[in-house]
Amino acid sequence: xxxxxGWTPPEGSWASSEARRRNMQAIRSRDTxxxxxxxxxxHAQGLRYRVAAKPLxxxxxxxxxxxxxxxxxxxxxxxxxxxxxxxxxxxKTNSGYWSKKVEGNMARxxxxxxxxxxxxxxxxxxxxxxxxEECASQIARTVSTRRERLRRAGSAPDPR
Numbered sequence: 001x002x003x004x005x006g007w008t009p010p011e012g013s014w015a016s017s018e019a020r021r022r023n024m025q026a027i028r029s030r031d032t033x034x035x036x037x038x039x040x041x042x043h044a045q046g047l048r049y050r051v052a053a054k055p056l057x058x059x060x061x062x063x064x065x066x067x068x069x070x071x072x073x074x075x076x077x078x079x080x081x082x083x084x085x086x087x088x089x090x091x092k093t094n095s096g097y098w099s100k101k102v103e104g105n106m107a108r109x110x111x112x113x114x115x116x117x118x119x120x121x122x123x124x125x126x127x128x129x130x131x132x133e134e135c136a137s138q139i140a141r142t143v144s145t146r147r148e149r150l151r152r153a154g155s156a157p158d159p160r
Contacts, residue, residue: 030064032078035076038065038126038135041133042117050065055116069147071121072123072142072143073121075112075123076123076128077109078128082105087129088102088128
């Protein structure tokens, strides 16, 4: 693809060309194939959830699947964008920018986990390369266990 005549990347832009910029903008942040496969399997097990929702109102971060009553937040992390120890390959071009970007994503993931845990949520993270069937089974088991535990806690007499 040819660049538009006279186009120059903005100062400090990560896009080395207009074509690269369009390519990067086309990368999905939600509804990826791994997410969809897992959601289909979880839905087939009778579980309902919110998609791309904020678990906490004041937190400007969204989970891929949110089970509000049981306080379970599910993230399906891309191997490149979240620094998978098994599949991450450092970039060859503009490596300084992209390495910092991925490091920032990883730090934000840990911060998100900490904040949600402190608020009483359980965080489940899966890599995009994980088998959807295994992810869906773990999600279903976890949500069912938490629902049962919360139901029992809610039906128990108030100790006050």
